[in-house]
Amino acid sequence: xxxxxxxxxxxxxxxxxxxxxxxxxxxxxxxxxxxxxxxxxxxxxxxxxxxxxxxxxxxxxxxxxxxxxxxxxxxxxxxxxxxxxxxxxxxxxxxxxxxxxxxxxxxxxxxxxxxxxxxxxxxxxxxxxxxxxxxxxxxxxxxxxxxxxxxxxxxxxxxxxxxxxxxxxxxxxxxxxxxxxxxxxxxxxxxxxxxxxxxxxxxxxx
Amino acid sequence: xxxxxxxxxxxxxxxxxxxxxxxxxxxxxxxxxxxxxxxxxxxxxxxxxxxxxxxxxxxxxxxxxxxxxxxxxxxxxxxxxxxxxxxxxxxxxxxxxxxxxxxxxxxxxxxxxxxxxxxxxxxxxxxxxxxxxxxxxxxxxxxxxxxxxxxxxxxxxxxxxxxxxxxxxxxxxxxxxxxxxxxxxxxxxxxxxxxxxxxxxxxxxx
DNA sequence: ACATGGTTTAACCATATGGTTAATTAAATA
DNA sequence: TATTTAATTAACCATATGGTTAAACCATGT
Numbered sequence: 110x111x112x113x114x115x116x117x118x119x120x121x122x123x124x125x126x127x128x129x130x131x132x133x134x135x136x137x138x139x140x141x142x143x144x145x146x147x148x149x150x151x152x153x154x155x156x157x158x159x160x161x162x163x164x165x166x167x168x169x170x171x172x173x174x175x176x177x178x179x180x181x182x183x184x185x186x187x188x189x190x191x192x193x194x195x196x197x198x199x200x201x202x203x204x205x206x207x208x209x210x211x212x213x214x215x216x217x218x219x220x221x222x223x224x225x226x227x228x229x230x231x232x233x234x235x236x237x238x239x240x241x242x243x244x245x246x247x248x249x250x251x252x253x254x255x256x257x258x259x260x261x262x263x264x265x266x267x268x269x270x271x272x273x274x275x276x277x278x279x280x281x282x283x284x285x286x287x288x289x290x291x292x293x294x295x296x297x298x299x300x301x302x303x304x305x306x307x308x309x310x311x312x313x314x315x
Numbered sequence: 316x317x318x319x320x321x322x323x324x325x326x327x328x329x330x331x332x333x334x335x336x337x338x339x340x341x342x343x344x345x346x347x348x349x350x351x352x353x354x355x356x357x358x359x360x361x362x363x364x365x366x367x368x369x370x371x372x373x374x375x376x377x378x379x380x381x382x383x384x385x386x387x388x389x390x391x392x393x394x395x396x397x398x399x400x401x402x403x404x405x406x407x408x409x410x411x412x413x414x415x416x417x418x419x420x421x422x423x424x425x426x427x428x429x430x431x432x433x434x435x436x437x438x439x440x441x442x443x444x445x446x447x448x449x450x451x452x453x454x455x456x457x458x459x460x461x462x463x464x465x466x467x468x469x470x471x472x473x474x475x476x477x478x479x480x481x482x483x484x485x486x487x488x489x490x491x492x493x494x495x496x497x498x499x500x501x502x503x504x505x506x507x508x509x510x511x512x513x514x515x516x517x518x519x520x521x
Numbered sequence: 522a523c524a525t526g527g528t529t530t531a532a533c534c535a536t537a538t539g540g541t542t543a544a545t546t547a548a549a550t551a
Numbered sequence: 552t553a554t555t556t557a558a559t560t561a562a563c564c565a566t567a568t569g570g571t572t573a574a575a576c577c578a579t580g581t
Contacts, residue, residue, distance in 0.1 A: 159569075
């Protein structure tokens, strides 16, 4: 593959990423992607075989970003649960701050064709058994059943993701559409959310 | 307006609701809505003026369901904060159990044209100042600043909504695609989430 | 200079889609 | 019953859209 080819491929992927993430598969137009990349529409078909294929490429990339590498962390017995939570929450929120449209994009697109999702897991190197193992290990450290640990993990993820998934609504309703203040709020949440969760755990079963 | 008119109108709205909620504005087809309603495509234009108008009607309905009536509850000083949380969480999760596609639909569509959202607020009877007042009152009861209370409210909402917004992903990854078990899990969360939040609050500042 | 290979484009095509129109049927009213 | 009005449909229309094709372009090797 020549340099030129690589460049053009990247050009297309960058343009496609931008358009698809913003508008989704249904809302995106091949012409718009071509324009964004500054190339002809036919080139999209030359490099990728069509809209679906191009989209799959982007979706695969993004779902890779979306899944936090948390198993190793959660399964490490030498790390205190407080530090696990702080690290996880801090890192995960950072990912969404850096990729503001990642969460809405993924949450939107998983509802179209939920059947295919498994394939994306595999190609992104996500092993279902491995994830369950990580949850089990965390549960052990916290004296929880697997089921309780599963609730807990989902709580943690919920608290990280929702402010990004519901951003337009929240920003308008509670932040007077002030983007800067909302960004500060998101930054605060790295600590806020971690402490919230740690407090919730400390007080259990009393 | 005759009975027939009402019937047809409802027929169309029901069909439109189903198709729009499942596929979104971009993914929905007028023909599909007409087929779903068992009528001719032209009737859609006869009753509503076009796709956008029909969609707005549905979106307005759904955003009404989406916003919990929480201000009165949160602002009531005679209700203990524990009961406020239990009531809010229980009711809100129930709404999403009854309307499984409500959360994904709203979260999807607010990212197209975020500017128009304010109008929908107003027409749904949501008063920004009123909401802020409710948050302030809750904050007072919990010895929180407005900013802290805002974090807290968003935490509560996050924990309720995310399992519905991310359902296809979570169900596949952590529930072996078992719908029944997932539904049981969602039911459990009414109590689980409330206790999680109450614990988080009780243990603050220690 | 010329041939060869991959790369890029303009022009085109088939189809889908939202929307319109004019005619038909059903209902209400005089 | 005759006439007007509303509801419904079939047939069209203009355009947008994903995709194709054949020609032009350009770098590289001979």
